[in-house]
Amino acid sequence: MVSLFLALIIAACIIFIVNFKWRFQYWQRKKLPFLKPQIPFGNFPNFIKSKENLGMETAHLYAQMKKKGWKHGGIYILTSPIYLPIHLDNLKNVLEDDGYFSDRSVVGNPKIEPLHAHLVNLKGAEWRDMRTKLSPSFTAGKAKMMFDIIKQCQDCLVKKVENLGCVELEETCKNFTTDVIGCCAFGLDCKSMQNESSPFKMYCHKALTKTILSRLKLIFFYIFPRLELFLKVHTIDTDVHDFFMNLAHEVIEYREKNGVSRNDFIQSLIEMKKSGSLTVEEIAAHSFVFFLAGFETSALVMTWTLYELAKNLEIQERLRDEICDVLEKFGGQISYDALQEMKYFDQVLNETMRKFPPVAFVNRLCIKDYKIPDEDTVIEKGTLVAISILGIHRDAEYFLDPEKYDLGRFSEENKKKMHSYAYIPFGKGPRSCIGMRLGLLESKIGLCGLVRNFRFTVNEKTPDVMPLDPGSLFCSPGAPIWLNLEKCL
């Protein structure tokens, strides 16, 4: 009996290993160079064991392939094959080729939870129609209209920190971007946003808090999307889902009943509803994506910028001088036009997003068999594709001494020489970031208020070397960044 049991266990182990070995030969069978995977984690052992940030682990894989001189290669997450383009031409083919790679592999199904029916998740024709409908809400003119609302949030931010002496950056910047989203995307009153314990802030926090179990669930259904639909899996807590849905319903009803109109994002969606092109549920979903896609990204741009400015005091001084000089020309008032004149500021933001792209990698799903030009390999329908933005941004071929924070890379002259795919913090091609202008504007307004008013230095509580957070899907700091701040006279 015991020996039968033992034989069964041994047989199960053999089947398990053979199965893995067979699956891990996928790229070999496809004649694509590949990095050796590890049973059972594939090429992401550290991310799955929560020891490394996903974006950073992908960047390491990119660097290994680059070192071997490959133009592209195959990797695996668990047993799922992922195609990783390295050469910028291969990358361009994926990002521009709308007919083969127009979808993302995402977790969260609109048929199960309507709040997921937003641009990041939508696929195929549904995505294309929605992108066309929403694009007019993200023009420079629309961003400009939101300037005053964001400026009020900036005033609150400056007030909040002025007597602190020392701040933890990420939390401070996230508070600001939550205020911006509350006001612009959900039409909340700026005053209500000053309340630290507002239900909006509480639910935003809850929506983003990920337990180990929920992270594993995300990875699992990211790899097996069909199972997610089959099992009708919920990825947003019901109370969070209901809160954001009800909030959108209430704001729309209030504005429609009382004839209230404001220069915010939700207003342009309400106008679309009036013409019959959006439903209330869709408005809720798009406001929600403003939060999901815009909150952490913009907060990270601010966080890493202030961190680098505190470490590079000359750059900080020069930036402050530019801000003060330009504002003097504009009567001391921060305005949309004044911000456009701050060219050194743009260099600072660009270099921050080069070194710390908030979205460190993007993914695509191959929707039709794709033959790689001039090669025998066919990327099969259903294959995941990863683009390592962090890997490209820290590639010494495009950015010499990539760890250095060097604004010269983004001088007018050097920008002209840069390959257009070597710097892609907002992605590229038809699915690139629709909120780019808003994200930049929001970060610039927040930073402008802080740098104009305070001198920042690194506090001793901040570690010398800053890792990335292994628990975050973004390029987030792995430890609290504390800065001292001193009021500028």
Ligand code: HEM
């Ligand atoms: C500085 C801040 C931001 C950065 C660095 C950033 C970066 C990105 C990146 C890398 C993508 C993926 C592009 C791709 O897959 O090729 C993306 C997509 C997206 N972003 Fe942003 N983003 C920022 C701010 C915002 C804001 C404020 C919004 C507000 C609405 C937003 C909304 C979106 C949406 C809706 C998508 C999906 C677009 C589509 O699939 O059609 N982002 N963003």
